[in-house]
Amino acid sequence: MGLTITQKILSAHCGGGEIEPGAFIMAEVDFLLANDITAPLAIKEFEAFGAQKVFDTSRIALVLDHFTPARDIESAQQCKLVRDFARKHNIRYLFQEGKGIEHALLPEEGLTLPGELIIGADSHTCTYGAVGAFSTGVGSTDAAFAMIEGKVWLKVPESIKFIYHGELNPWVSGKDLILYTIGDIGVNGAGYCAMELCGEVIEKLSMDSRFTMANMAIEAGAKNCVIEPDTVTAEYLKEVPAVEGRYGLNCKSDVDAVYKQVIEYDAAEIHPQVALPSSPANVKPASELSSINIDQVVIGSCTNGRIGDLRTAAEILKGNKVHEYVRLIIIPGTEKIYLRALREGLVETFIEAGGIVSPPTCGPCLGGHMGILAKGERVLATTNRNFVGRMGHPESEVYLCNPAVAAASAIKGEITHPEGIQRGSSLAL
Amino acid sequence: MITGKVHKFGDNINTDDIIPATYLVTTDEKELSKHCFETHSPGFNKKAEKGDVIAAGENFGCGSSREHAPRALKGLGISCVIAKSFARIFCRNAINIGLPIIECPDAADGMDEGNTVEIKFEEGMLYNKRTGDRYRFTPYPEFLHRIISAGGLMKYARRKAKNV
Numbered sequence: 001m002g003l004t005i006t007q008k009i010l011s012a013h014c015g016g017g018e019i020e021p022g023a024f025i026m027a028e029v030d031f032l033l034a035n036d037i038t039a040p041l042a043i044k045e046f047e048a049f050g051a052q053k054v055f056d057t058s059r060i061a062l063v064l065d066h067f068t069p070a071r072d073i074e075s076a077q078q079c080k081l082v083r084d085f086a087r088k089h090n091i092r093y094l095f096q097e098g099k100g101i102e103h104a105l106l107p108e109e110g111l112t113l114p115g116e117l118i119i120g121a122d123s124h125t126c127t128y129g130a131v132g133a134f135s136t137g138v139g140s141t142d143a144a145f146a147m148i149e150g151k152v153w154l155k156v157p158e159s160i161k162f163i164y165h166g167e168l169n170p171w172v173s174g175k176d177l178i179l180y181t182i183g184d185i186g187v188n189g190a191g192y193c194a195m196e197l198c199g200e201v202i203e204k205l206s207m208d209s210r211f212t213m214a215n216m217a218i219e220a221g222a223k224n225c226v227i228e229p230d231t232v233t234a235e236y237l238k239e240v241p242a243v244e245g246r247y248g249l250n251c252k253s254d255v256d257a258v259y260k261q262v263i264e265y266d267a268a269e270i271h272p273q274v275a276l277p278s279s280p281a282n283v284k285p286a287s288e289l290s291s292i293n294i295d296q297v298v299i300g301s302c303t304n305g306r307i308g309d310l311r312t313a314a315e316i317l318k319g320n321k322v323h324e325y326v327r328l329i330i331i332p333g334t335e336k337i338y339l340r341a342l343r344e345g346l347v348e349t350f351i352e353a354g355g356i357v358s359p360p361t362c363g364p365c366l367g368g369h370m371g372i373l374a375k376g377e378r379v380l381a382t383t384n385r386n387f388v389g390r391m392g393h394p395e396s397e398v399y400l401c402n403p404a405v406a407a408a409s410a411i412k413g414e415i416t417h418p419e420g421i422q423r424g425s426s427l428a429l
Numbered sequence: 430m431i432t433g434k435v436h437k438f439g440d441n442i443n444t445d446d447i448i449p450a451t452y453l454v455t456t457d458e459k460e461l462s463k464h465c466f467e468t469h470s471p472g473f474n475k476k477a478e479k480g481d482v483i484a485a486g487e488n489f490g491c492g493s494s495r496e497h498a499p500r501a502l503k504g505l506g507i508s509c510v511i512a513k514s515f516a517r518i519f520c521r522n523a524i525n526i527g528l529p530i531i532e533c534p535d536a537a538d539g540m541d542e543g544n545t546v547e548i549k550f551e552e553g554m555l556y557n558k559r560t561g562d563r564y565r566f567t568p569y570p571e572f573l574h575r576i577i578s579a580g581g582l583m584k585y586a587r588r589k590a591k592n593v
C-alpha cells in the first residue's frame with residue numbers, strides 16, 4: 001500500500017518501515033524551536049529535570065520575537081532568561097530582538113529543509129510544510145523533552161489531500177486560497193490530520209504564498225501541512241544559506257497513497273477573501289463587503305510579512321495616501337526582508353503613504369504591543385487569527401485578509417477589493 | 430477517582446480565551462490562573478474551586494501552542510477537562526503536564542453548569558450525580574497511559590532514565 005509524504009517523513013525518523021495512521025511513535029527531531037513566550041517554560045522544565053546539556057547545540061533555535069524589543073520588565077526578564085540559557089548551553093541559533101519572526105526567519109536561514117522533522121513550541125510551526133518538511137507545533141514540555149532527548153512523541157496523522165485546479169484570479173494569493181479552504185472545511189475541518197496541498201495552482205504558487213498557506217493549516221486544526229518539494233522549492237533553497245550537516249530529503253507521496261479525504265477546488269471560484277470576527281473560518285469575498293470602516297491596518301506577521309507581501313502592498317500604496325481615519329502599520333517579517341524593502345524603496349513608499357514601519361516583531365498580531373486596539377476599534381490585518389480580543393480590547397474586532405486587500409482598504413478607510421484602487425491616485429475611489 | 434463541580438463551556442474555546450496573550454510573561458501556574466478566562470468569562474478564577482471540572486464542546490483549546498493554557502487551568506485547581514473534542518496541541522500539552530482530559534461527546538453534552546460529576550479513569554466511567562446519567566469513555570491508549578500515569582512527560586522521561 002502506498003504512503004503519503006507525511007508517513008514517509010515520519011517513518012524515516014523512527015527507524016523506517018511502514019507506519020499506519022493512528023500509531024504512536026517516538027521520532028528523531030532534526031530541528032526544534034521555541035520563542036520568548038514558550039522557551040522560558042521549556043527552560044524551567046529542562047532545569048527542573050536536572051538536564052546538564054542539550055542534545056545538539058546546532059539543532060535548536062531560540063527566537064526572541066513575540067514581545068520584543070521588550071515591551072515591559074516582565075518580557076525583558078523572559079528574554080534575558082532565554083538569552084542566558086542559550087549562552088550557557090552554547091545554542092548556535094539564538095535570534096535576538098529584531099532578527100525576525102520565527103516562521104519567516106528559520107526558512108530564510110536555511111534551517112528548515114524538505115523531508116526534515118521539525119517541531120516548534122509555537123502553533124504556526126506548521127509553516128515549514130511549505131518546503132516539504134514535516135513540521136508541527138508542540139508545547140513547552142515537548143520542547144524541553146526534545147532539547148534533552150532529541151525526540152518527540154507523535155501520533156501518525158491521516159492525510160487529507162487538497163487539489164487546487166485552474167488559474168488564480170487577479171489579486172488572489174495563497175492567503176485567499178487558505179482562507180477559502182478554512183471557510184469551507186471549518187476550524188477543525190482538518191483536525192489531527194495532515195493537509196497535503198497540490199494541483200496546478202500550487203505548482204505555480206510562489207514560495208511566499210506557499211508559506212502563507214502552510215502557516216494557516218493550524219487554523220483548520222491540522223497537525224501539519226505539506227507541499228511536495230518541486231522546482232519552485234529547489235530554486236528557493238538555492239538562495240538560502242547551506243547549513244553544515246543538514247541536507248534534507250525529497251519525498252513524494254505514492255500514487256496509491258491512502259487519504260482520509262480528497263477535496264478539490266476550482267481557483268476560478270476563489271476571489272480575495274476576508275475572515276470576519278471572530279473565526280478564521282468566517283470568510284466572505286472582499287467584494288461582498290461594504291461600509292466596514294476600519295481604524296487600523298496591519299501588514300506583517302509570520303503569515304504575510306515576506307518580501308512578496310510587502311511588494312504587493314507597496315504597489316497599491318505607491319502614490320496614494322492612507323485614509324485619515326486609519327493607522328497603517330507595516331512589519332517586515334525579518335531583518336533581511338526589512339533591508340530588501342528598504343533597498344527596493346518599499347519602506348519609502350509606505351512612509352510617504354502615511355504608514356508606520358515597525359522593526360520585525362510579532363507585536364500586534366497577538367495583542368502584544370506596537371498597535372493594540374482600543375474598545376470598539378476595528379483592524380484589518382494580514383495575520384492569521386481573529387479571535388475575540390486577539391489584538392487588544394475584547395470588544396475590538398479583527399478582520400483577516402491578504403496584503404493587497406489590506407493596502408487598498410487602508411487607502412479607502414473601509415474594507416475593499418483592491419481593483420478599485422489606482423496607483424498614484426486616490427481619485428478613483 | 431475524582432469528584433468535581435462542572436463549569437460548562439461551548440465550542441472552539443481557544444487558548445486566548447483560556448489565557449490572553451498579554452499575560453504570557455510568567456510561567457507560574459498560580460499567577461497564570463488569576464487571569465484564566467479573564468476576557469471570556471470574567472470572574473471565572475474566583476468562581477472555580479479546587480477539584481472542579483470543565484465540560485466543553487468541540488475543539489477545546491484551539492489556537493496557540495501556549496502550554497500556559499492547561500497550566501492556568503491546573504493552577505486554578507481544575508481536575509479534568511471533558512470535551513466533545515480537543516485541539517491537538519492542547520491535548521498533548523495537557524497530557525505532557527499531567528492534566529487529565531477526557532474526550533466524550535455524550536458526557537460533554539449531558540452535563541450542565543453546576544452538576545457534580547464523578548470520574549473513574551481506570552474504568553473509563555463518568556457519573557453525573559445530579560442526573561444519575563453514566564457515560565463510558567475510551568481509556569487512553571497504552572503509550573499515552575504510560576506518560577499520564579507517570580504524571581507527565583518529564584516524569585516519564587525521568588522514570589525511563591532511571592530504568593536504563
Ligand code: SF4
Pocket residue numbers: 066101102103122124301302303361362365366383384
Ligand atoms: S506573527 Fe503572530 S502568529 Fe506568527 S508567530 Fe508571531 S504571534 Fe504567532
